[in-house]
Amino acid sequence: MATxxxxxxxxxxxxxxxxxxxxxGQILGLCAINQGHRVTMLKSHGTETRGxxxxxxxxxxxxxxxxxxxEHADVFVAFSQPAYKKFxxxxxxxxxxxxxxxxxxxxDAPERHLAVPATKLSKEKFSNQLFANRIMLGAxxxxxxxxxxxxxxxxxxxxxxxxxxxxxxxxxxxxxx
Amino acid sequence: xxxxxVSTRVGLVAPWVEWEKRCTDGRRLLExxxxxxxxxxxAAGCRVFAGYPITPATxxxxxxxxRLPQVGGYYVQSEDELAGMHACAGASLGGLKAMTATSGPxxxxxxxxxxxxxxxxxxxxxxDAMRVGPISGITGAPGQGEFYIARYxxxxxxxxxxxxxxxxxxxxxxxxxxxxxLAERFRTPVTILTDQVISDMWEDLFIPADYDALDxxxxxxxxxxxxxxxxxxADLDVPPNLIGRGTGVCVSAYTHTEEGYDIEDMAxxxxxxxxxxxxxxxxxxxxARYETLGLEDAExxxxxxxxxxxxxxxxxxxxxxxxxxxxxxxxxxLWPFLDELYERDCRYVVCELxxxxxxxxxxxxxxxxxxxxxxxxxxxxxxxxxxxxxxxEGVARSNRVPELPYIWTxxx
Amino acid sequence: MNKLAAKYxxxxxxxxxxxxxxxxxxxxxWLLQAIDELGFKQENVIFGTGIGCVGRQTFATWGGDNFGxxxxxxxxxxxxxxxxxxxxxxxxxxxxxxxxxxxTSHLIHAARxxxxxxxxxxxxxxxxxxxxxxSPTTPANYVTNSSPYGMxxxxxxxxxxxxxxxxxxxxxTTATQWHQTVKIxxxxxxxxxxxxxxxxxxxxxxxxxxxxxxxxTLKNLEWIYEHTQGRKPDGSETDFTWETGIKHDVSNSRPxxxxxxxDMNARVQADMAAKxxxxxxxxxxxxxxxxxx
Numbered sequence: 001m002a003t004x005x006x007x008x009x010x011x012x013x014x015x016x017x018x019x020x021x022x023x024x025g026q027i028l029g030l031c032a033i034n035q036g037h038r039v040t041m042l043k044s045h046g047t048e049t050r051g052x053x054x055x056x057x058x059x060x061x062x063x064x065x066x067x068x069x070x071e072h073a074d075v076f077v078a079f080s081q082p083a084y085k086k087f088x089x090x091x092x093x094x095x096x097x098x099x100x101x102x103x104x105x106x107x108d109a110p111e112r113h114l115a116v117p118a119t120k121l122s123k124e125k126f127s128n129q130l131f132a133n134r135i136m137l138g139a140x141x142x143x144x145x146x147x148x149x150x151x152x153x154x155x156x157x158x159x160x161x162x163x164x165x166x167x168x169x170x171x172x173x174x175x176x177x
Numbered sequence: 178x179x180x181x182x183v184s185t186r187v188g189l190v191a192p193w194v195e196w197e198k199r200c201t202d203g204r205r206l207l208e209x210x211x212x213x214x215x216x217x218x219x220a221a222g223c224r225v226f227a228g229y230p231i232t233p234a235t236x237x238x239x240x241x242x243x244r245l246p247q248v249g250g251y252y253v254q255s256e257d258e259l260a261g262m263h264a265c266a267g268a269s270l271g272g273l274k275a276m277t278a279t280s281g282p283x284x285x286x287x288x289x290x291x292x293x294x295x296x297x298x299x300x301x302x303x304x305d306a307m308r309v310g311p312i313s314g315i316t317g318a319p320g321q322g323e324f325y326i327a328r329y330x331x332x333x334x335x336x337x338x339x340x341x342x343x344x345x346x347x348x349x350x351x352x353x354x355x356x357x358x359l360a361e362r363f364r365t366p367v368t369i370l371t372d373q374v375i376s377d378m379w380e381d382l383f384i385p386a387d388y389d390a391l392d393x394x395x396x397x398x399x400x401x402x403x404x405x406x407x408x409x410x411a412d413l414d415v416p417p418n419l420i421g422r423g424t425g426v427c428v429s430a431y432t433h434t435e436e437g438y439d440i441e442d443m444a445x446x447x448x449x450x451x452x453x454x455x456x457x458x459x460x461x462x463x464x465a466r467y468e469t470l471g472l473e474d475a476e477x478x479x480x481x482x483x484x485x486x487x488x489x490x491x492x493x494x495x496x497x498x499x500x501x502x503x504x505x506x507x508x509x510x511l512w513p514f515l516d517e518l519y520e521r522d523c524r525y526v527v528c529e530l531x532x533x534x535x536x537x538x539x540x541x542x543x544x545x546x547x548x549x550x551x552x553x554x555x556x557x558x559x560x561x562x563x564x565x566x567x568x569x570e571g572v573a574r575s576n577r578v579p580e581l582p583y584i585w586t587x588x589x
Numbered sequence: 590m591n592k593l594a595a596k597y598x599x600x601x602x603x604x605x606x607x608x609x610x611x612x613x614x615x616x617x618x619w620l621l622q623a624i625d626e627l628g629f630k631q632e633n634v635i636f637g638t639g640i641g642c643v644g645r646q647t648f649a650t651w652g653g654d655n656f657g658x659x660x661x662x663x664x665x666x667x668x669x670x671x672x673x674x675x676x677x678x679x680x681x682x683x684x685x686x687x688x689x690x691x692x693t694s695h696l697i698h699a700a701r702x703x704x705x706x707x708x709x710x711x712x713x714x715x716x717x718x719x720x721x722x723x724s725p726t727t728p729a730n731y732v733t734n735s736s737p738y739g740m741x742x743x744x745x746x747x748x749x750x751x752x753x754x755x756x757x758x759x760x761x762t763t764a765t766q767w768h769q770t771v772k773i774x775x776x777x778x779x780x781x782x783x784x785x786x787x788x789x790x791x792x793x794x795x796x797x798x799x800x801x802x803x804x805x806t807l808k809n810l811e812w813i814y815e816h817t818q819g820r821k822p823d824g825s826e827t828d829f830t831w832e833t834g835i836k837h838d839v840s841n842s843r844p845x846x847x848x849x850x851x852d853m854n855a856r857v858q859a860d861m862a863a864k865x866x867x868x869x870x871x872x873x874x875x876x877x878x879x880x881x882x
Contacts, residue, residue, distance in 0.1 A: 026379070029207040033381045039207060041379040044317070064345075067491035067562050068378060068484075227669055246857040251672045251850050255665070256698040263658065263665035270656070270666075271673020289659040420654045421674030423632025425599075427649045429657035430640065438602065438649050439657075 010070040011058040011144065014087055015079020015101075020133035023158065024077070025056030027137060028146075031154035032060045035147060040068035053083040075144050077136060078102075094143055098132065114143065121172060131169035138173020148174055191466040191509060192358075193351030196393055203385040210376040211236035213346045214304055214369065215244060217353025218276045220388040222396065223302070224250035225275040227264035229257055229283055232316045233373040234306040237278040258283035262290035265301045269294075270420040270428060274357060274397055278304035280373075281323055282313060291366060292331030295338070295453060297428045297437075298406065300360035300397075300417050302353065304369045306376040307483075309530070309557045318557040319373040319484055321530035327368045328512045335450040337457035339464060340368045340512040344486045346380035352466075352509070358395040359464070362414050363456060370511060372530065374484030374559060404435035408448035411455035413463070457513060466509035467518055471497065475504025477524040477573045480540055482508050485559045489528045492565025499566065501573040511536075516543040524572050528553045528560050534588040541588070551578050554585035593621040597631060598650050607646040610806035612764040612790030616711055617647060619767060620680065623774035634678045635670065639663045639687035642718045642792070643711045647682050661692025664699040667706050668846075675847040678778060679706035685726045686716055689747045696747070700754035700783045705845040707777045707784040710747060713792040714800075721795025728829060731800040748787050752837045757782035759837040764790035765814040766833060773835060780840035781848075789813055789831065 011028065013021050022043050029039040037060050044055040057070040076091035078084035081102035088095065094112055097105065100119040116139045118132035125131075134155070141151045152167060159166055206212075215237050218226070226241035228234075242252040251268070255261035258279050265275035279287070284305045294301060305327065309320035327340045339359055343349040349371065356367040385391060398416035405418050405426045418426045427437030432446050457464070468486075470493060472478065477496075481489035486507040496503040506518050519525065522545040527537035532554045541547035553560065553568050564581055571579040578586045594603060598621070607613045624634060636651035638644045640660035648657035658666045663681050671679065688696050688710040699706065715733050716722040722735035726747065730739040752759045758780040760773040770788060777784035791797055791809035798804050801812055815821050819830035844852070 026207060029379060029381075033205050033207050037381070039379075039381045041207070042374065043377065043379065065380075065487075066494070067488040068374075068380070069488050069559055069561060071561055071563065225669060225672060246854045247861060249854055249858070251854075253668060253672070255668075256694050259662065260665040260668070260695055260698070263662040264669035267656075267666035267669030267671075268673045269669070271670045273669075273673040275669065290662070293659050293662075420635060420656060420670060421677050423653055425653060425655075427655040427657075429648055429655075430659050431648075431657070436649075437655070439645070 007061050007063060008065070009060040009144065010073045011060070011075045011077070012055070012070045012073040012087055012090060013058070013077040013079070014053050014055040014083035016083075017054050019054070019079045021054045021056050021079060024133055024137055025058050027151070027155045027158045028140070029058055029060075030158060031146060031151045034154055035150050037062055038065050040065045042068050053080060053086065055083070055087070075140065077140060096136065096140060096143060098136065114139075116173070116176065118173065122169065125172060126165060126169065131165055134166050134169035135173035138170040139176050140173075141170070142174050142176070188469040190468070191351070192355055192393070193348070196351055196354075200383070200385045200391070202387070203383050206382045206384060207379050208346060208382045209236060209379050210343075210346045210349045210371065211306075212240055213350040213382055214278065214353050214371070214376070215240035216384055217350040218302065218357065219244050219248060220350075220385070220391060221354040221357035221394055222274045223276045223357065224248065224273045225253070225265060225268035226250070226277065227253035227255045227268070227275065228261040228277040228279060229255055231280045231283045233308060233376045234278040234280050234304060236376070237304060258286040259290050262287045262294070262301075262303065266290060266294045266297075266299045269299045269301045270418065272397060272399060272419050272421070274300070276302040276304065278306065280306050280308050281310050281320070284323060285326065288331045292333060293430055294366045295331060295336045296430070296433070296449070298364035298417065299366065300364055301366050302356045302360055302369060303366055304371060307370065307372045315557055317373065319530055319559065320556065321372060321483060321485075321535070322533075323370060324511060324529070324535040327370050330368065335446075336453040338368065338512050339363060339365060339457065339510075340370050341466065341509055342370045342482045342511050343375060343509070344483055344507060346375070346378065346382050349375060350382060350384070354391070354394060355466070358393070361395045361397065361417070362463070363460070364415060364417050365457070370483070372483045378484075405437050406433055406435050406449070406452065408433070408435050408445070408452045410452060411459040413456060413460050461513050464510050464513060465515055467515055468505070468507040468509065469518070470505035471502075472504045472506070472521060474502050475521065475523055476502040477526060477569050478504040478506055478521065479526045479528060479565060479569060480506045480508070480519075480536065481528040481560075482511060482536065483530075485528055485530055485555070488559045488562050489565050491562045492560070492569065495562055495566040496569040496573070499570060501570050503569045503573070514539050514543065519543040520545070522546065523549070524576070525550045526553055526568050526572055526578065527551065528555070528565060528568070530555055530557075530559070532556050532585040534585075537588055552586050552588045553578055555583060591618065593618060593625055597621050597624065597652050599652050602650045605646045605650060607642070608792075608794045610791075610793045610804075611642070611646070612713070613643065613646045613711060616709075616764060616770070616788055616790055617650065617682075619770050620682070620709065620774055622771050623778060624680075626771070627775055627778060629678055629778070633676075634680055635674070637663045637667055637679060637681045639683045639692065641684040641686045641716065642713060643682060643684035644687065645718060661687050661690070662695060663687060664692060664695040664704070664706070664708070668695075668699060668702070668704055671705055671847045672850060675705070675851070680709065680778075681706050682709045682711060685710060685712040685714065685724045685747075689725045689745070689750075693750070696751060697754040700751040700756040700785065702846040703755060703757055703782040703843055705781055705783070705847060707774070707780070707786065709774070710785065710787045712787060712789045713796055714789065715792070715796050717792040717795040721792075721799050727800075730828075733796065733799055748785065748836045751783070751785040755783070756785050756837065757839050757842060758784035758835075760785070760835045761787040761831065761833045763788060763813050763817055763831065763833060765810055765817065769833070776835070776838070776840065781845045782841065782843065784840075
């Protein structure tokens, strides 16, 4: 797994409640575990949920993870403007965002920003936006150099329904360049 | 199924270091601390859970409600927390291992049940998933405010308590089994003092395939004859009493004789107290669980338990990278307090999730020079690695914790 | 020591520590009579109590297994105990403080669950072991040490409370009704569910002395008797009347709590076995109870 520090990958996912933030983290984490990695995932709840964002902080490492706190994210998946604003500074690596959800990104590091039109593509391909999260996951799998087959398996393990569409969405996201 | 080789972390002293080596057949999951606490209890033979849902311990109740009927156990959603712990005491007296789980607001309701269970030597496990307070505080944020309350879990004095604190989801699983074992051996409630981060966080978790094969689980035994209460004795491994077998055992809230009769007499009070205190104090060697790092050459040692021990440990490693001779102590057994971990004559930086300073007072008492014990209190969020590293660097270079936002350094 | 006491109680623990003329010992004898007439064995009856006059004086008198819970929590303890020892009979003997005040929430929920215990609420109409303060069962306007101007707070009838909560046997009696009490307790003990028997008895030292102006046992008993009849010896009406007798009897009409739990377990385990058998058939089912979310 490609990482900033060599052994430790930090992934931050944040957005509003209902956007599948925690579910995405769960699939990602299970995928890493199935490949023999150690994983921590902090998920915010309670006041943070009511305050407008849900956050999943994942740390993936071949060895036991000491600090589970993401302070220098290798990848930050932002699903909302407030989440982006709040956590942008915690990211040293790539920010993935959906331009349909927000467009106002800082312009000092365009090379670190990756716009993934997941909502638009989900609407086009599946006639609704339900699969945007899976398209984003597919894109993330590519960006973070994660094992695609393992990700497919982990997703099916976690998601109980609509396996065909979910697999198609993941594939779609993974193939985006 | 999946085979796991767990790398044993250097400096970890706990029975599960050995257990992990012996358990290789099982599954690896991504699960929450609450799940691990539940499965640990089931693996340890817990067959009754009685409690009242409260964030962040609610998931334990939910998991228990699903799991217990599957293994022939009972989930009781009690009318309040003190009913929950009393029902656990009743179940345990009836011969079933029992557990309850709560957070601070429920924990403080349990004190008379604690006193009753401690006095009557009733084994059980109580989980307190601490959040920031006082009272409801911030429900979804971690705290460490019950360090002393867990020690002095009931009124009236004259007892010792056993309190353990895990710092990972995996450790929560093993430590829960350990807690049940200690409860049986010491005939007393054992408290698992965890926090919102550990209970809510998800982490890779190895679950053994066959709980029945875990030969390190201490099964429930029954004491069916006098003395029901070995007052005046510090003996370990006395089997718990059993109500329902017609032994004539008596269990009450009063100072008791060895039969369990109420008595108002100083000699009886002395004998009972000798039992309740010394069955623990005389066997502290059986109770030491801790993790250390870099104590050989440390000039400044960071001390933390539970969730923030994880960022603190990373902070220690970061400080060492910056050339600070930093060490790390993570007490897992919080009570009885492991004074021996603080024998080194050096500076200490105690990081805990409260502003009043609780753990730090015990480190001040145990350390050779209390003036060399520094405090970094934080509330509602874990210490960051950056804060810990800055704190250790500050103490190492100028004998003081630098001013940092939301970090409290004063202890009065 | 009478024959029943010799048969069922502990010689070392009786006579009890109760005050002279206290009704507790007499009522305990009546309970023994009910147990004896039903032929229950000592080892099959668990005696539980709480704190206060009733708790202190009756604890450890029973020859079998005893527990004296913290104040008000006897039923909370019994809830767990019953799950572990479902086949035992439980005689939970508590006072008006335990049942009607500090432990009322447990009383209500034990009744709701139809917990298989018989609660004998021995009510001396106030907190007498702490020197005679009023309780929720102290009659209106009577003077106690914490109602020097008369009991001003409205009270309640614990029988009404447990009936509303779902108790399957509810009765009220007094220390002046020997045979009726024995008959009622026998019925209560034959209900495989939550039974509640409210027994008022006199306290000479506090309630008698302060509320009624006498420490005379007979006069205090007479006062109770008058209030069960509604008439004074001179034919005039009393200030209020207690209706004694069986208030509610639907014994054995709905399942007992620990049985509900055991039946559920059997159902869950049968489902699991069926699923496992099906899985062995098509080898696809993954749900073994450790499933992910």
